[in-house]
Structure formats: C-alpha cells, structure tokens
Amino acid sequence: MSFEVKVALLLLLAFGNEVRVNGDGGGxxxxxxxxxxxxxxxxxxxxxFGAVGDGKTLNTIAFQNAIFYLKSFADKGGAQLYVPPGTWLTQSINLTSHLTLFLEKGAVILGSQDPFHWEVVxxxxxxxxxxxxxxxxYQSLINGYMLNDVVITGNNGSIDGMGLAWWELYSSHSLNYSRPHLIELVASDHVVVSNLTFLNTPAYSIHPVYCSNVHIHNVSISAPPGSPYTVGIVPDSSDHVCIEDCVIETGYDAIALKSGWDEYGIAYGRPTENVHIRRVHLxxxxxxxxxxxxxxSGGISNILVENVHLYNxxxxxxxxxxxxxxxxMKEIIISDIEMENIYTAMGATGYCGSHPDEKFxxxxxxxxxxIILQDMIGSNITIAGSFAGLQESPFTNICLSNITLSINSVSSIPWECSNVSGFSESVLPKxxxxxETPNSDCLSLQSIKGKTSVL
Structure with missing residues (x-):
C-alpha cells in the first residue's frame, strides 16, 4: 500500500470518527x-411612540415605551420595532426577547455624546x-440580558456611536468608567445581527458575552484609524458563533476572540468555542x-477561520x-487567507496585556x-511570523503549510521564534x-477538522 493511500485512509477514518461523535462533519x-x-x-x-428623527430630539423614552409594549407579544410569535428613515438620537436601549429591531435604509440610531446620559453598570x-x-x-447603546430570539437587522440602516467624545476622554485619561460599546448582549441565546452599518463605536461595535448561537452577517463596521482601541466584533465567552460576509475597518482589532481576565476569567470558566469566521474583509x-x-483565561477552542481578506x-x-x-487557545484552523500590506503576517506572544489587580x-x-495556519498568500509583508512563547509554557504544535508571503525591502528578519515548536511544509520564506520539526499531531488535527491537505 502506497504512502498516499495510507494517508487517505487515515484521514477518512478520523473524519468518520468525528461524524459519529458530533453528528456532522463540520467540526x-x-x-x-x-x-x-x-x-x-x-x-x-x-x-x-412619539419619536422624532431630527438628530437633536432625545428619543430614549420612545424606544423604552415601544419595547415595553412589544413585550406583550413575546408568546405570540414576537414582534418587530420598525425604525424609519431619520436620525434618532437616544441614550441606552434595553431589548427584550422575541424582538426584531429593524432599521430601514436611511435610518440612523445615534448615541448621545453626553456621558451623563449613559447608565453605569x-x-x-x-x-x-x-x-x-x-x-x-458605561452601559452600551443597545443592550440585552438573558434574552432569547433577538434580531437586530435592517435594510442597511446605521448605528452611530459618535465616538469622538469618548476617544478624547480615553486619550486624555479622563474616563470615570470604562467606555460603552454599540451592541452588548449578555447571557443570551439565538441572536442575529445583520444587514446594518456600524460607525464610530466608543470601544467595541458588537460584543456578545456569555451567549450561544450567535449569527453576525452582512454588516459593515467602521471606525477611524486614529480611534484608540476601537474593535469590531468581540465574541467573549460565547459558543456556536458565526461571523460571515462582513467588512470591518477599525482603529485597533477587527475581530477579537476573548474569554475573561486572569483569576476572574479562570473562576468564571466559560470558554469561547465553536466559532466559524468566513468571507470577511478586515x-x-x-x-x-x-x-x-x-x-x-476561560479558554478559546474549536475555531475555524476561512476565506478571509486582510489588508493595510x-x-x-x-x-x-x-x-x-x-x-x-487550541484546536484552531486558519485557512485560505489573502493578505496585503501587513506588517506582521502571523504571530503569537506570551508577553501581551496587563492584570486587573494584584490577586492574579x-x-x-x-x-x-x-494551531493550523494554511493556504495563505501575502504581498508587501514586513515580518512573516513572530512567535514568542513562555519558557515555562512553550507554544506547541504550530502547524504551517502552503504559505507564500512576499516580503518587502524593509524586512531584515522575516521570522522571529522563541519557546515554540511546530511543523511546516511549503512555506516561503523559510x-x-x-x-520545521516533523509532528504527527498536525495531521491528526487536520483530519479531525475535516480538512484534506496533508502536513
């Protein structure tokens, strides 16, 4: 039996085992x-409910009254709150279960720039x-707590956080409390965010935390390059999350997966897992x-990222x-990636962040x-990879294959590595x-996730 046939049989066997365990081959x-x-x-x-879309009238009470009224339809198939064209200034809004918030084309929900209009939680x-x-x-602009069946969508309406005032407070160290987000849904199930534009978030644009079954698709997120630590989508201690067909341009991270901070995240113990990201431009x-x-600190695992365009x-x-x-952070596959004008294409560091207090x-x-990184191309890259693990806990099983990166003239050392081990095949620059250490674990993870390329 040839080597190629043996490998194919191993892949089929492992893939079949995954089907029997999980009920599907998606992994x-x-x-x-x-x-x-x-x-x-x-x-x-x-x-x-008396709302006025002139961009000046505060519509918080109108939103509150409308949502309170729509609670009565929760056991009747739910209800939709329609926001027509106009600019609707408001403070924080708390949603309810079995609700669709629909923003028509030309509708803008505008967050107040006055911090005194934002409740502290x-x-x-x-x-x-x-x-x-x-x-x-500060409580976020649109909120939900322990909700079920919530949809925030529209015909490409917009949610604008008017973040400039918040960015100035942050940069001048004048914040009394941490900045709000545009959308934060906590401990909620079956959440959809789609067909909207998000602008100028004070901090995060979309933050599902302790949530399950979240689908974010066909959204556009934008914050200026100079906006400090503005982030697009942040799945946080959440599971079964799909992010697809989105365009995100932010000041800091486009998509960031999180699961808690030091001793607090360890004690809470809820990981971010079963996340699928595809067809996004970041x-x-x-x-x-x-x-x-x-x-x-709660863990991140079983993540699939594919068909992604990364630039500038x-x-x-x-x-x-x-x-x-x-x-x-384990069992993560990142595949079919196109990069343009990226300083560091890929990396991992054990020396990033701060601690909440001295109790850690x-x-x-x-x-x-x-961690599998495969099927990537890149142009105008300065550093191909930078991996710096901890001496007491090295990074292991970093698996690279079919990666071609065009390094620019600024680069002096395309790779930086310490306290890391893994395997690579068909990777340029070398x-x-x-x-470059052969590692059979790379093959086993490939097969479990239903991929067909062989390391």
Whole structure:
C-alpha cells in the first residue's frame, strides 16, 4: 500500500470518527447550520411612540415605551420595532426577547455624546472590574440580558456611536468608567445581527458575552484609524458563533476572540468555542485583523477561520497571552487567507496585556497548542511570523503549510521564534528551525477538522 493511500485512509477514518461523535462533519462550521429568519407577526413603528428623527430630539423614552409594549407579544410569535428613515438620537436601549429591531435604509440610531446620559453598570464577572478603568462601566447603546430570539437587522440602516467624545476622554485619561460599546448582549441565546452599518463605536461595535448561537452577517463596521482601541466584533465567552460576509475597518482589532481576565476569567470558566469566521474583509490600523486574547483565561477552542481578506494592518493573525492568564487557545484552523500590506503576517506572544489587580496567580500559565495556519498568500509583508512563547509554557504544535508571503525591502528578519515548536511544509520564506520539526499531531488535527491537505 502506497504512502498516499495510507494517508487517505487515515484521514477518512478520523473524519468518520468525528461524524459519529458530533453528528456532522463540520467540526466548527457553525455558519452552515444557521436557520433562516422568521418574520414577526406584529410590527410597530417608533413613530407611534412619539419619536422624532431630527438628530437633536432625545428619543430614549420612545424606544423604552415601544419595547415595553412589544413585550406583550413575546408568546405570540414576537414582534418587530420598525425604525424609519431619520436620525434618532437616544441614550441606552434595553431589548427584550422575541424582538426584531429593524432599521430601514436611511435610518440612523445615534448615541448621545453626553456621558451623563449613559447608565453605569457593574463589571462583567469574568473581568472583575472595568477593562479600562477600575470599577463599573458605561452601559452600551443597545443592550440585552438573558434574552432569547433577538434580531437586530435592517435594510442597511446605521448605528452611530459618535465616538469622538469618548476617544478624547480615553486619550486624555479622563474616563470615570470604562467606555460603552454599540451592541452588548449578555447571557443570551439565538441572536442575529445583520444587514446594518456600524460607525464610530466608543470601544467595541458588537460584543456578545456569555451567549450561544450567535449569527453576525452582512454588516459593515467602521471606525477611524486614529480611534484608540476601537474593535469590531468581540465574541467573549460565547459558543456556536458565526461571523460571515462582513467588512470591518477599525482603529485597533477587527475581530477579537476573548474569554475573561486572569483569576476572574479562570473562576468564571466559560470558554469561547465553536466559532466559524468566513468571507470577511478586515483592516485593523494599529491592532490585528484577527486576534485571540489577550483576555483568554476561560479558554478559546474549536475555531475555524476561512476565506478571509486582510489588508493595510499592523498585524494579520495574532495570538496574545501572558503569565497569570491561565486558560488555553487550541484546536484552531486558519485557512485560505489573502493578505496585503501587513506588517506582521502571523504571530503569537506570551508577553501581551496587563492584570486587573494584584490577586492574579503568576503560576497560572496559558496553553497554546494545535494551531493550523494554511493556504495563505501575502504581498508587501514586513515580518512573516513572530512567535514568542513562555519558557515555562512553550507554544506547541504550530502547524504551517502552503504559505507564500512576499516580503518587502524593509524586512531584515522575516521570522522571529522563541519557546515554540511546530511543523511546516511549503512555506516561503523559510520558517525558523523551531517550526520545521516533523509532528504527527498536525495531521491528526487536520483530519479531525475535516480538512484534506496533508502536513
């Protein structure tokens, strides 16, 4: 029996075992199982509750009254709140279950720039304090807590956070509490965000935290290059998440996967897992287009990223962690990637982030293991890869294949490696020796995830 036939049989056997265990061969293909949206039997317009779309009138009470009224339809198939063309200034909005918030083309929900219009809420339990300022945090513009069946969609309407005032407060160290986000849904199930434009977020644009069954698709997210630490989509201690067909351009990270901060994330113990990202175009001015961590103390696993275009960014794909984080990042496949004008194409560091307080355990070491990066091309790249693991917890099973990166003239050392091990095949420029050790675990992970290329 030839070597090629033996390999094919091993792949088929492992793939068949995965089908029997999980009931499908997707191994993380969450985007392929999202159901179609159902129409709501009841619809009301925000105009019926006295809202004025002139960009000056504060419409918070109108939104609150409309949503309170629509709660009565929860057991009747749910209801839709229709927002017509106009500019609708508001403070924070709290959604309800079995609700569709629909923004018509030309409709803009505008966040107030006055911090006194934003309620202060408790820190998330997996973070222990506000991420930017100790203590509480400003409530986000659109919120949901312990909801089921929530849809935020439209005909390409917009949600604008008017972030400039918040960016100035952050940059001048004048924040009283951590900045709000545009959308934050907490401990909610069956969430859809689609067909909208998100502009000028104070911090994150879309933040599902402790959520399950989240589908984010066909959204456009934009924040200026100079906006400090603005992030697009942040799946945080959430599972069964699909992100597809999106265009994201932000000041810091485009998509960032997280799961809690040091001892608080370890104690909360909820990972981010079963995430599928595909067909997205990402630009991150000062951060990474796709980031894992650095807040990952609850763990991140079973992630599939494919068919992605990354451009004009400091970093392409980056794994971030540090001593005291604990947790893990493992069983991650990143495939079919096109990069243009990226300083560092891919990397991982064990020296990124800060601690919430002095109560963290310095012996809580993170694990980075079983990461596949394959089928990539890149042009105008300065550093192909930078991998710096911890001496006490090296990064292991970094598997690279079929990668061709065109390095620009600025580059002096295309690869940087320390405390890392893995295997590579058909990679240009040639990786550092640490990533050229034959490793059968790369083959086993490929087969489990239903991929067919062989390392």
């Amino acid at each position: 993380g293909r969450q985007c392929e199982i999202n159901p179609a949206l159902k129409s709501r039997p009841h619809t009301v317009s925000i105009l019926e 408790d820190p998330l339990p997996s973070y222990g304090r506000g991420v930017e300022v100790p203590g509480g945090r 630009q991150a001015s000062s951060g990474s287009t796709i980031a894992f961590g650095s807040d990952m 960014s400091r970093s392409g794909i980056e794994f971030r962690t540090m001593r005291g984080r604990g947790g893990y 355990d310095p012996n809580a070491l993170p694990l980075l293991d079983h 990786p550092c020796p640490d990533l």
